[in-house]
Amino acid sequence: MSTLKYALFTGCTAKQSTPELLSSTLAVAEKLGIEITILEEASCCGASHLQDFDEFLAHVLNARNICYAEKLGMTMITICNTCQLNSAMTKHALDTDPELKARVNEKLAEVGLEYKGTSEVKHFLYCLIDEYGLENIKNQVQVPLSHLNIAPFYGCHNIRPSELHGTSNGNENPYAPTSLDQLIDALEGHPVDYDHKNKCCGFHVELQANHTSEVLAGNAMVDAIDNNADIMVTPCPLCHLKMDTYQDDVGKVIGRDIELPVLHMPQMVALALGCSEKEIGLNFHVRKATHLTA
Amino acid sequence: MSTHTEKTVDDYKAFDTDELDTFQPTRKVTLKTFRFNAETDYLPYYKKYEMEVGKDELVLDLLNRIKWEHDGSFSYRRSCRHGICGACGIKVNGKATLACKQNAMELIKLFGDELLIEPQSKKRAVKDMIIDKKDFWDKHAAVTPYVVRDVPARPEHETQMSPKQEHMFLDADLCIQCGACHYSCPALEANPEYFGPAALTAAYRFSIDPRDEFSNERLKTVGEMGQGVWDCVKCFECTEACPKDINPMEKITKLHNMQFERGVAVSNVATRHAEGFLRGMKKYGYLDEADIVTYSEGYLGMYKHLGAAIKMMRSGKIHWHSGIPFIDSVPKIKNLDEVQKLIQISQTNKL
Numbered sequence: 001m002s003t004l005k006y007a008l009f010t011g012c013t014a015k016q017s018t019p020e021l022l023s024s025t026l027a028v029a030e031k032l033g034i035e036i037t038i039l040e041e042a043s044c045c046g047a048s049h050l051q052d053f054d055e056f057l058a059h060v061l062n063a064r065n066i067c068y069a070e071k072l073g074m075t076m077i078t079i080c081n082t083c084q085l086n087s088a089m090t091k092h093a094l095d096t097d098p099e100l101k102a103r104v105n106e107k108l109a110e111v112g113l114e115y116k117g118t119s120e121v122k123h124f125l126y127c128l129i130d131e132y133g134l135e136n137i138k139n140q141v142q143v144p145l146s147h148l149n150i151a152p153f154y155g156c157h158n159i160r161p162s163e164l165h166g167t168s169n170g171n172e173n174p175y176a177p178t179s180l181d182q183l184i185d186a187l188e189g190h191p192v193d194y195d196h197k198n199k200c201c202g203f204h205v206e207l208q209a210n211h212t213s214e215v216l217a218g219n220a221m222v223d224a225i226d227n228n229a230d231i232m233v234t235p236c237p238l239c240h241l242k243m244d245t246y247q248d249d250v251g252k253v254i255g256r257d258i259e260l261p262v263l264h265m266p267q268m269v270a271l272a273l274g275c276s277e278k279e280i281g282l283n284f285h286v287r288k289a290t291h292l293t294a
Numbered sequence: 295m296s297t298h299t300e301k302t303v304d305d306y307k308a309f310d311t312d313e314l315d316t317f318q319p320t321r322k323v324t325l326k327t328f329r330f331n332a333e334t335d336y337l338p339y340y341k342k343y344e345m346e347v348g349k350d351e352l353v354l355d356l357l358n359r360i361k362w363e364h365d366g367s368f369s370y371r372r373s374c375r376h377g378i379c380g381a382c383g384i385k386v387n388g389k390a391t392l393a394c395k396q397n398a399m400e401l402i403k404l405f406g407d408e409l410l411i412e413p414q415s416k417k418r419a420v421k422d423m424i425i426d427k428k429d430f431w432d433k434h435a436a437v438t439p440y441v442v443r444d445v446p447a448r449p450e451h452e453t454q455m456s457p458k459q460e461h462m463f464l465d466a467d468l469c470i471q472c473g474a475c476h477y478s479c480p481a482l483e484a485n486p487e488y489f490g491p492a493a494l495t496a497a498y499r500f501s502i503d504p505r506d507e508f509s510n511e512r513l514k515t516v517g518e519m520g521q522g523v524w525d526c527v528k529c530f531e532c533t534e535a536c537p538k539d540i541n542p543m544e545k546i547t548k549l550h551n552m553q554f555e556r557g558v559a560v561s562n563v564a565t566r567h568a569e570g571f572l573r574g575m576k577k578y579g580y581l582d583e584a585d586i587v588t589y590s591e592g593y594l595g596m597y598k599h600l601g602a603a604i605k606m607m608r609s610g611k612i613h614w615h616s617g618i619p620f621i622d623s624v625p626k627i628k629n630l631d632e633v634q635k636l637i638q639i640s641q642t643n644k645l
Contacts, residue, residue, distance in 0.1 A: 061575070111636060
């Protein structure tokens with residue numbers, strides 16, 4: 001297999017409150033021999049909130065990020081579901097609406113850039129599965145996760161709207177997604193089957209509709225716990241922030257004691273590939289995971 | 295814990311999907327069907343019906359066959375059989391389904407040979423697939439879902455609309471009020487006051503209508519905290535659910551933008567949260583995670599987040615580059631000047 005090379009759009013959280021996401025992503029890439037170039041020029045994707053304030057401006061800024069991946073001639077990979085969806089929505093809008101593309105490029109020209117539409121936008125999870133291959137990952141497992149029941153939490157923006165994601169998420173069925181389950185299985189962990197694996201964590205209304213947010217996160221976590229999950233794993237740092245940082249508050253609203261360590265998807269992979277707990281940055285979690293190694 | 299069993303990727307698929315493309319006249323399917331009669335039953339139950347399903351059969355055909363071949367008391371709404379009346383909305387394996395439009399074999403492809411047949415909302419079930427949609431219609435009525443305009447009793451000419459104006463409807467007027475999006479919305483489940491995606495799509499359709507003179511009032515109603523657009527959780531369940539491919543989430547985003555375009559947005563935690571992203575982006579290119587919370591909530595509102603902030607600080611989530619937490623804690627992107635320039639020349643809305 002020729003070496004896979006990707007341009008990494010880190011997003012804001014990996015550079016701020018979830019540094020463990022970035023370090024574990026890079027650790028996984030190194031272990032698997034994937035070449036990563038970090039797009040240090042890339043800005044915030046708007047996280048769906050800037051889109052609410054000024055949709056056109058959000059398109060311009062997201063197009064700019066993709067421009068830098070195009071310059072490298074690489075697929076732009078994301079490690080956050082919301083970065084993925086917002087970038088993909090801009091890409092889709094510009095690739096299908098020549099008038100909008102022209103309006104955006106008129107702005108980008110002012111800073112010497114042009115959006116062409118030549119780079120794919122793909123979440124790292126699907127690069128691992130569809131491009132690196134589960135069998136290849138399986139062959140490199142050093143510390144099988146066979147002692148763990150792992151609840152996959154997919155996060156909305158990687159699986160919906162399915163029509164927009166299309167082949168970039170391997171045509172994942174949004175009502176019965178399997179990618180994370182398959183990955184857990186390849187690492188020899190036990191995927192937990194539970195109803196809320198494809199539901200919303202409530203992160204985006206954390207500030208303005210706090211009760212809704214806590215209820216949604218709580219429903220999912222309690223469902224995972226009731227189905228014997230030891231840990232939860234998610235490809236989205238926003239789901240992670242919601243479910244890790246606010247776990248106690250969520251528990252109070254739901255009326256349950258919730259104790260469930262939440263791992264980022266690359267942390268789980270790195271662990272199975274033989275990285276230490278320190279290397280994957282477990283110290284940055286609010287709910288510490290203490291039983292990860294057998 | 296159980297021992298690990300070897301599985302291949304194929305084990306996760308319901309079955310080999312290529313199989314469907316080869317000629318196969320029928321497939322044996324089990325319909326695990328929700329049954330409930332609010333007048334006589336204390337609790338709902340599930341009953342299994344087995345049948346050979348043909349490749350051209352619709353879900354509505356399967357419902358008919360339950361009723362005609364197995365149990366005449368099985369109840370569901372149906373009328374037009376053309377995907378236009380919106381009566382036959384149900385859920386299959388959790389997926390919102392308009393029974394008369396949905397090919398059954400496509401669902402078997404997605405979910406396998408056992409299909410779970412349920413009403414749109416189990417807690418609103420009256421009899422089997424039939425639910426009480428009162429909350430749906432109440433929400434719909436609450437957004438003034440019609441054109442409001444003073445028209446002379448004897449108008450002298452038609453009200454004309456340009457193709458461009460008509461294009462702005464973005465398919466919103468194709469809504470058949472089937473309830474698929476409404477009963478897929480998790481925000482509505484958590485907050486019964488929320489209007490939900492169907493009512494908001496209607497609100498968009500009439501607020502963008504050039505003939506309407508009530509738009510700003512309607513936009514104020516749908517901008518109100520606790521019930522309106524700011525309570526949307528952005529899960530895209532509605533977009534996924536819509537059998538008419540209307541994409542209600544797109545309309546909700548338009549309504550958000552219209553709050554600012556029409557100047558009806560009031561400064562509150564939600565509007566500041568949307569606009570406040572630019573504060574960090576202008577300074578660093580990234581969102582300033584600490585600033586967005588203080589700016590959106592206001593200093594007085596910050597007390598709610600103190601617990602979380604302390605936990606985040608303890609686990610090293612808040613950086614101390616300058617020696618003081620929260621001050622200059624955000625790294626800067628390369629070529630920040632480009633982002634600053636683009637914001638300056640592309641920003642169209644203001645709070």
